[in-house]
Amino acid sequence: MPYKKDTYSTLYYKEPGPKLDKESPFESMMERFRFAAELLKLDDGTFQYLSNPVKQVTVSIPVEMDDGRLEVFEGYRVIHDNVLGPSKGGLRFAPDVNIDEVKALASWMTWKCAVVNVPFGGAKGGVRCNPRELSPRELERLTRRFTASMLEVFGPDEDIPAPDMGTNEHTMAWIMDTYSMHSRKTVTAVVTGKPPIIGGSLGRREATGRGVVTVTLAAMSKLGISPVNAKVVVQGFGNVGSVSAKLMYEQGARVIGVSDVSGGYFNAEGIDIPAAIEYAAQNRFSLEGFTGAAPISNEELLELECDVLIPAAKEDQISRVNAPNIKAKIISEGANGPITANADAILEEKGVLVIPDILANAGGVTVSYFEWVQDRQGYFWTEERVNRRLNRMMRNAFQLIFDVKEEYNITLRQAAYVYAIKKVADTLKLRGIYA
Numbered sequence: 001m002p003y004k005k006d007t008y009s010t011l012y013y014k015e016p017g018p019k020l021d022k023e024s025p026f027e028s029m030m031e032r033f034r035f036a037a038e039l040l041k042l043d044d045g046t047f048q049y050l051s052n053p054v055k056q057v058t059v060s061i062p063v064e065m066d067d068g069r070l071e072v073f074e075g076y077r078v079i080h081d082n083v084l085g086p087s088k089g090g091l092r093f094a095p096d097v098n099i100d101e102v103k104a105l106a107s108w109m110t111w112k113c114a115v116v117n118v119p120f121g122g123a124k125g126g127v128r129c130n131p132r133e134l135s136p137r138e139l140e141r142l143t144r145r146f147t148a149s150m151l152e153v154f155g156p157d158e159d160i161p162a163p164d165m166g167t168n169e170h171t172m173a174w175i176m177d178t179y180s181m182h183s184r185k186t187v188t189a190v191v192t193g194k195p196p197i198i199g200g201s202l203g204r205r206e207a208t209g210r211g212v213v214t215v216t217l218a219a220m221s222k223l224g225i226s227p228v229n230a231k232v233v234v235q236g237f238g239n240v241g242s243v244s245a246k247l248m249y250e251q252g253a254r255v256i257g258v259s260d261v262s263g264g265y266f267n268a269e270g271i272d273i274p275a276a277i278e279y280a281a282q283n284r285f286s287l288e289g290f291t292g293a294a295p296i297s298n299e300e301l302l303e304l305e306c307d308v309l310i311p312a313a314k315e316d317q318i319s320r321v322n323a324p325n326i327k328a329k330i331i332s333e334g335a336n337g338p339i340t341a342n343a344d345a346i347l348e349e350k351g352v353l354v355i356p357d358i359l360a361n362a363g364g365v366t367v368s369y370f371e372w373v374q375d376r377q378g379y380f381w382t383e384e385r386v387n388r389r390l391n392r393m394m395r396n397a398f399q400l401i402f403d404v405k406e407e408y409n410i411t412l413r414q415a416a417y418v419y420a421i422k423k424v425a426d427t428l429k430l431r432g433i434y435a
Helices: 025-040 044-051 101-113 136-149 168-184 207-222 239-250 273-282 298-302 341-349 365-378 384-410 414-432
Strands: 004-007 012-014 055-062 069-082 089-095 120-130 161-162 231-235 254-260 265-266 292-296 306-312 327-332 351-354
Touching: 012 273, 012 341, 025 044, 025 101, 025 265, 025 341, 044 306, 044 414, 055 101, 055 136, 055 292, 069 089, 069 101, 069 136, 089 365, 101 120, 101 365, 101 414, 120 161, 136 384, 161 168, 161 365, 207 239, 207 306, 207 327, 207 365, 207 384, 231 239, 231 298, 239 254, 239 273, 265 298, 273 414, 292 341, 341 351, 351 414, 365 384, 384 414
Parallel strands: 089 120, 089 161, 231 254, 231 306, 306 327, 327 351
Antiparallel strands: 004 012, 055 069, 069 120, 254 265, 265 292
16 A cells, blocks of 8 residues: 555555655655655554654744844754764755755655765755845854754754755854854864865865766666767756766766756757856856857757766756656766656656666765764865765665665666665664654
């Protein structure tokens, strides 16, 4: 019997009836979670435990604005699970952030950490604001007041934030300093994604894109596709997309399409990625007006014929509407949730190998773990060592998930959820429930 959501609570339980068909990030995640739970024959109690956050915190954040006004923002922190270790997850500042989105992202972090064998649980945080409309001083006051409200939540052995949408290295520095001031000592390990001068790890900024490319190359090897002259399309040209494009370019691939908010850009002979990166850096991080490729729409970009498609922009970019038109052999999910649950079956039927987000973009949390380890030791690694260890962990994780895929004759995404959920469930049973 399928697991179904109780409309009167956040609990999930077994009940006869059709599966929900709502295309939302949380429901997409739950569709995949339900499949793995049924395959693993999870008991109802364990299913409910792993479906629901262990802690949800909502706070009001009063901030004195530069013009003297008092404005109150709303902030969230959701700890989905801490069975494997301290919870870990990003903090985003965005005008449309809400508790349901944060819950979905926190659960993704649990499975992501388990997939790459990082000893963290999953968490996520958010503040509903538009950081583009706030001055640096207002952002600092907002961040510090939010941190003060989370002193009983954050901690190097409890919950460790990191940068996400709308936040950056400087935001993490403010969190670390505020937490340290209240602790009366410097606590560098309370956040990751900090500037290296105050305990950040070398290689952290490029880690997610590097991880995407590592597992993509492993998948190409499984299919017998050489990276040299392979046709690659990258949606999104931010940190993850631009790094992924650059590293695939350096492997000899022809990156025939890239895009950002200004639209898509196509060149059948291959785009000069270093030139595109330089252009974007000089054009306020936008490709608008780039002349090294012909303009196309983002919708057309996704449907280009290619060996590898890397969606590294937003959620729900490939749905049941456009999935039949996808012509890639491999899709490597650089973004969280770029493919809806309803599109998975269509892509599987077409023979597309999808590397799921909880594996493909786990390079960021892997190097965040490295940063946490370095902070705890007070000993820091070279960038070459960080990259070498990241590549090894990502390759090992890909092979583990590929083996599960072969064992159960399921997709890579299903295999990733099966592996992650089994690992967390087995750990929960060993630890037991404190009463």
